[in-house]
Amino acid sequence: MGAFEQFLRRLDPDSTSAESTYQKMRMKLVRYFSWKRCFDPEEQADETILRLSNRLAGDATGPIENPSSYVYAIANNVYKEYVRSTMRREELAKVLQELSPLVMADQEDCRTWCLQALTREKLDLIIHYYSSKEDRRELVKNGIKLSSLRVLVHRIKKELKECNKECLQQKQSVK
Numbered sequence: 001m002g003a004f005e006q007f008l009r010r011l012d013p014d015s016t017s018a019e020s021t022y023q024k025m026r027m028k029l030v031r032y033f034s035w036k037r038c039f040d041p042e043e044q045a046d047e048t049i050l051r052l053s054n055r056l057a058g059d060a061t062g063p064i065e066n067p068s069s070y071v072y073a074i075a076n077n078v079y080k081e082y083v084r085s086t087m088r089r090e091e092l093a094k095v096l097q098e099l100s101p102l103v104m105a106d107q108e109d110c111r112t113w114c115l116q117a118l119t120r121e122k123l124d125l126i127i128h129y130y131s132s133k134e135d136r137r138e139l140v141k142n143g144i145k146l147s148s149l150r151v152l153v154h155r156i157k158k159e160l161k162e163c164n165k166e167c168l169q170q171k172q173s174v175k
Helices: 003-011 018-035 041-058 067-099 105-117 120-131 133-141 146-174
Strands: none
Touching: 003 041, 018 041, 018 067, 041 067, 067 120, 067 146, 105 146, 120 133, 120 146, 133 146
């Protein structure tokens, strides 16, 4: 019996078909994430199954008492992370919109100037923070605590907003 079948047997010891157990579980997860209005429910379902299999690989070999609760607890955590990452992307879009309004060239110049005024470390940090979960995980692995990382990003955003505001005021006073 392969590792994948062992994984499924832990979820449902009475099942005769490991493949059908997997398909049923995956479809239920896809429906769960669709109901939660996730952009790509299949991706979230696959992430849940991956985490579940990783967790079960490290545990004992006995059956799980309540497999449905176990799976949905992991799915709930995946959903919470999805919501946080979506909020971060929306927050970044809002910050960039504040820094780069579409109508005035002065504002574009100020945004560019403020981004160039940042140190290379600060610019890299904010880009990595907002680009993907993997980049944030890498930053945390490199010794920055998640709470410290959030504080640093907040300070950089505040610095960018203040710089942009000052630049726009200077351009208005020159005109």
